[in-house]
Amino acid sequence: MKYKSQKVAYWFFALSMLLLVLQVTYGFIMGFAHMGYDGLHDVIPFNTAIAVHKNLLVVWILSGFMGAAYYIIPDEAETELCCPKLAYLQLIALAVVGVIAIVGFHFGWWEGRKFLEIPRELDYLVVIDVLLFLYIILVTLWKGKKRTTTALVLSGGLVGAALLYLPGMIWFDNHAYDSFFRWWVVHLWVEGVWELIMGGILAYLLIKLTGVDREVIEKWLYVIVGLTFLSGILGTGHHYYYTGTPEYWLVIGGIFSALEPLAFLGMALFAMVMYRKGEKRHPNKLALMWTLGAAIMSFLGAGMLGLAHTLPQVNLWTHGTLVTAMHGHLAFWGAYGMLVFAFIAYVMPNLTGRKRYFTKTGEYAFWIANVGMILMTSAFAAAGVQQVAMERIGGFDFMLVANELWYHFLVLIIAATIFTIGILMFMWEFIKYGMPTDSAMQSQEEFQPI
Amino acid sequence: MLTKRQALLFFLIGTFLFSIIFIGLSFDTVRRGIPEKTHEENMTEAVVKGRVLWDKHNCMGCHTIMGEGAYYAPELTKVYQRRGPEFIKAVLMSEKPWAPRGRKMVAYGFSEEEANHMVEFLKWIGEADLNGFPPEPTFKKYLKN
Numbered sequence: 262m263k264y265k266s267q268k269v270a271y272w273f274f275a276l277s278m279l280l281l282v283l284q285v286t287y288g289f290i291m292g293f294a295h296m297g298y299d300g301l302h303d304v305i306p307f308n309t310a311i312a313v314h315k316n317l318l319v320v321w322i323l324s325g326f327m328g329a330a331y332y333i334i335p336d337e338a339e340t341e342l343c344c345p346k347l348a349y350l351q352l353i354a355l356a357v358v359g360v361i362a363i364v365g366f367h368f369g370w371w372e373g374r375k376f377l378e379i380p381r382e383l384d385y386l387v388v389i390d391v392l393l394f395l396y397i398i399l400v401t402l403w404k405g406k407k408r409t410t411t412a413l414v415l416s417g418g419l420v421g422a423a424l425l426y427l428p429g430m431i432w433f434d435n436h437a438y439d440s441f442f443r444w445w446v447v448h449l450w451v452e453g454v455w456e457l458i459m460g461g462i463l464a465y466l467l468i469k470l471t472g473v474d475r476e477v478i479e480k481w482l483y484v485i486v487g488l489t490f491l492s493g494i495l496g497t498g499h500h501y502y503y504t505g506t507p508e509y510w511l512v513i514g515g516i517f518s519a520l521e522p523l524a525f526l527g528m529a530l531f532a533m534v535m536y537r538k539g540e541k542r543h544p545n546k547l548a549l550m551w552t553l554g555a556a557i558m559s560f561l562g563a564g565m566l567g568l569a570h571t572l573p574q575v576n577l578w579t580h581g582t583l584v585t586a587m588h589g590h591l592a593f594w595g596a597y598g599m600l601v602f603a604f605i606a607y608v609m610p611n612l613t614g615r616k617r618y619f620t621k622t623g624e625y626a627f628w629i630a631n632v633g634m635i636l637m638t639s640a641f642a643a644a645g646v647q648q649v650a651m652e653r654i655g656g657f658d659f660m661l662v663a664n665e666l667w668y669h670f671l672v673l674i675i676a677a678t679i680f681t682i683g684i685l686m687f688m689w690e691f692i693k694y695g696m697p698t699d700s701a702m703q704s705q706e707e708f709q710p711i
Numbered sequence: 712m713l714t715k716r717q718a719l720l721f722f723l724i725g726t727f728l729f730s731i732i733f734i735g736l737s738f739d740t741v742r743r744g745i746p747e748k749t750h751e752e753n754m755t756e757a758v759v760k761g762r763v764l765w766d767k768h769n770c771m772g773c774h775t776i777m778g779e780g781a782y783y784a785p786e787l788t789k790v791y792q793r794r795g796p797e798f799i800k801a802v803l804m805s806e807k808p809w810a811p812r813g814r815k816m817v818a819y820g821f822s823e824e825e826a827n828h829m830v831e832f833l834k835w836i837g838e839a840d841l842n843g844f845p846p847e848p849t850f851k852k853y854l855k856n
Binding site: 294297299302378410434435437441481483494495497502503505508513577578581583652654657659661664 | 713714715718719721722725726729730732733736737739740741743744745746748749751754759762765766767768769770771772773775776777778779780781782783784785786808811812813814815817832836839840841842843844845846848849850851854
């Protein structure tokens with residue numbers, strides 16, 4: 262850490278971890294409900310649990326991104342954050358809005374729109390909070406000595422994410438329009454501008470961890486984000502196959518979404534090649550594991566498992582089944598969850614000055630969480646395929662099939678328990694690091710030659 | 712070998728080009744596509760009121776419609792055609808949780824008027840042209856035997 266104000270990042274990560282635990286808790290509620298144990302139905306019905314689960318996901322990932330930005334931008338721009346007090350205010354506002362939204366969901370204060378359940382009144386607060394965040398980031402960048410490609414791509418992604426929140430705030434009388442513009446937000450986030458943020462964070466981590474020349478890494482960063490938009494923008498069409506939109510989306514969505522794995526393949530190759538190319542090695546092995554892990558798992562989860570059901574001929578049968586949940590879990594974990602973890606693993610020694618670069622708990626956390634998530638994905642896959650076969654192809658009644666799927670949800674709950682142990686171990690490590698301190702500013706990052 | 716400048720150009724030109732195409736297609740979808748496909752002329756006031764109820768109670772948090780939502784409860788795109796209005800109204804107006812084969816639905820206890828609005832909404836969405844979704848189950852014909 263070079264600048265005092267970077268410490269604010271720690272609190273965003275702490276918030277992130279806390280929300281993740283809550284997200285997982287609500288995941289368990291849903292898993293049990295699917296198995297037939299819906300004892301909480303009167304207090305937390307399924308639609309409340311899922312709204313909480315999905316929105317907490319979005320908020321903890323965004324909180325992680327914000328923390329990463331507050332750490333990266335001063336470092337890249339070579340200046341203190343413009344207004345650290347405002348950054349703390351922004352953190353508190355984010356937490357407060359998040360808590361109000363989550364509590365509100367339990368009282369039916371929401372909009373029934375997948376991923377965008379936060380009610381309109383709170384949307385305005387979200388917008389103000391994000392504008393405050395962008396103000397701090399952009400002013401810092403403006404005042405700084407340097408404007409690197411990494412910082413610009415990251416900031417571009419953050420600005421894009423803010424702008425793309427707006428189409429989700431329009432009310433339409435026609436449900437098909439609502440669905441159409443909902444994907445402008447959700448798809449163009451996760452398969453568009455969030456990948457810019459991901460690319461920016463990944464490039465920063467690779468520059469720090471591999472010691473490869475910045476110019477080389479940033480050149481390929483452009484290629485990767487170029488591939489993202491080349492496939493991802495028109496790839497939005499894979500949400501427009503069967504939602505009251507013209508047939509041409511079947512062709513366009515099919516072709517371009519089939520190209521989407523290229524961006525993630527690029528991301529995985531980018532990380533692997535830079536890792537091999539590096540002539541010196543950063544001692545923070547855990548950060549390197551999570552970084553490479555994120556690049557590879559995002560290719561598998563977002564890229565490959567997405568490809569598995571993105572063609573319209575396949576999607577006609579799998580659309581609206583648990584197959585989507587299979588893809589969703591590994592994609593979000595691999596691309597965004599693991600990336601936030603990678604960043605936390607990288608910055609904690611720098612923020613606290615404790616060089617706990619490689620601990621057994623930290624290493625096991627990585628493997629246990631990932632094994633758990635891969636098992637969870639497999640359980641969803643098995644449930645999804647069986648659902649498609651029995652309900653969509655066989656023509657059996659929905660609930661007849663759903664009751665047959667309980668054993669996949671038993672596997673899911675066991676897998677989720679393994680996953681939870683992994684993330685709790687990661688959090689234990691996070692807590693053991695202690696608080697960020699100004700004395701960490703003196704410590705230099707040392708590389709080891711290979 | 713690719714230079715950083717060329718890489719930047721690839722990013723900028725690609726993004727610009729595909730954004731323009733996307734916006735153009737979206738324009739056509741919004742202006743012509745969706746109104747035609749969803750028969751917007753049949754979208755009565757009751758349909759819109761049903762849609763408000765759909766949104767207010769987060770039905771998508773358990774069910775899917777047009778294949779979108781959660782996977783805890785049945786796909787409802789063609790529920791009007793499948794079950795008919797009386798069945799749907801009975802479910803919505805029930806004071807106790809409707810629990811087909813054990814899985815509970817929230818008891819909404821809709822008024823007759825509200826239930827009618829929702830039925831109109833579901834009828835309207837069931838008539839939309841969704842490019843063949845949901846598909847007719849391939850093996851269903853064998854079930855009858």
